[in-house]
Amino acid sequence: MSLHRDSVAVNQLPHTYDGKVLLAVIGGTGLYDLPNLKPVARLTISTPWGFPSSPITISVTESGFPVAFLARHGQHHDLLPSDVPSRANIAALKHIGVKAIISFSAVGSLQPEIKPRDFVVPTQIIDRTKGIRPSTFFEKGFVAHAMFGEPFDLKLNKIISDNIPSQGFLEGFDLQHTPTFHTKEKTNKGEDLTVICMEGPQFSTRAESRLYRTWGGSVINMSVLPEAKLAREAEIAYQMICMSTDYDSWNENEEPVTVETVVGNLKANSANAHKLAAKLIDVVAVEFANGTGIADDLEGSMKYSVSTSTHGVKKELLEKMHFLLPGYWPVN
Ligand SMILES: CSC[C@H]1O[C@H](OP(=O)(O)O)[C@H](O)[C@@H]1O
Numbered sequence: 001m002s003l004h005r006d007s008v009a010v011n012q013l014p015h016t017y018d019g020k021v022l023l024a025v026i027g028g029t030g031l032y033d034l035p036n037l038k039p040v041a042r043l044t045i046s047t048p049w050g051f052p053s054s055p056i057t058i059s060v061t062e063s064g065f066p067v068a069f070l071a072r073h074g075q076h077h078d079l080l081p082s083d084v085p086s087r088a089n090i091a092a093l094k095h096i097g098v099k100a101i102i103s104f105s106a107v108g109s110l111q112p113e114i115k116p117r118d119f120v121v122p123t124q125i126i127d128r129t130k131g132i133r134p135s136t137f138f139e140k141g142f143v144a145h146a147m148f149g150e151p152f153d154l155k156l157n158k159i160i161s162d163n164i165p166s167q168g169f170l171e172g173f174d175l176q177h178t179p180t181f182h183t184k185e186k187t188n189k190g191e192d193l194t195v196i197c198m199e200g201p202q203f204s205t206r207a208e209s210r211l212y213r214t215w216g217g218s219v220i221n222m223s224v225l226p227e228a229k230l231a232r233e234a235e236i237a238y239q240m241i242c243m244s245t246d247y248d249s250w251n252e253n254e255e256p257v258t259v260e261t262v263v264g265n266l267k268a269n270s271a272n273a274h275k276l277a278a279k280l281i282d283v284v285a286v287e288f289a290n291g292t293g294i295a296d297d298l299e300g301s302m303k304y305s306v307s308t309s310t311h312g313v314k315k316e317l318l319e320k321m322h323f324l325l326p327g328y329w330p331v332n
């Protein structure tokens, strides 16, 4: 079962774009383009951390607001979750001026009330990756520690949560279930919605899945880290939108999750994913136009997170960081 579209037309787009691109969408499993928008350019960007997962497509909304789109696992989904070049992805988006990222992810549900085809706006993360993914732009010789107590951007989270009704916006495709949009404030009584990020690529055992429930996990995926950490280091406001596709492995009344279940639910709900993405892009475009300060609180934060005296940092390291945060640490 495939969710990919014909990519011939986008390959013929110009390879440069001169305007400012403030917003990016990272598409996960099942979201490989933004079909409601008009593509105007397709950029191949080389970064000091290599090439992104896919070329970046710039599209414009009806009102002319440009949005960058990047397919996390590549246009043909040929990258394992552990192999996604997240540093290159985030650095490339930062390089073209992006200040906010809305990322999409297919997730397993760890709670009965989060049903397959529901959407979830998480507020917290538990890291169950295995330390094999490069998870910082810094390295030996240049040490920094970004704040991560709130792993998602609170302003972006509120804008997203306030603008989609929990019921009624998303369309139901069968009589049993109309999808719900789960948010901390509207549907979860002010309690955090926590995404567990596991290494994969295999799904969890039943025992692991049950353990994550005792930890307060709401949903599980293989993608939110290191993406969210790197966005924070790049001073980009970041929020993930999760689409529930299965009950993972904890539910004894269900077969443990398979890719067929995940893709089946994504396919049935892809119209909702596209509708949601289009609505959120319009909302964020208005926020930027009104100058409500998305990512303003992040600007400059990494300057003060560095532990190493910059006098002692090697030129090559400063040059790399200049690509990401130009002007912060001058290269002499
Ligand atoms: C295809 S099931 C597992 C796969 O799906 C999710 O991908 P994404 O977050 O990019 O939508 C999950 O994180 C796994 O990588």
Ligand SMILES: Nc1ncnc2[nH]cnc12
Residues within 6 Å of the ligand: 106, 107, 108, 109, 198, 203, 204, 220, 221, 222, 245, 246, 247, 248, 249, 257, 262
């Ligand atoms: N159950 C699950 N575990 C990890 N990642 C997923 N993506 C979709 N369903 C998932």
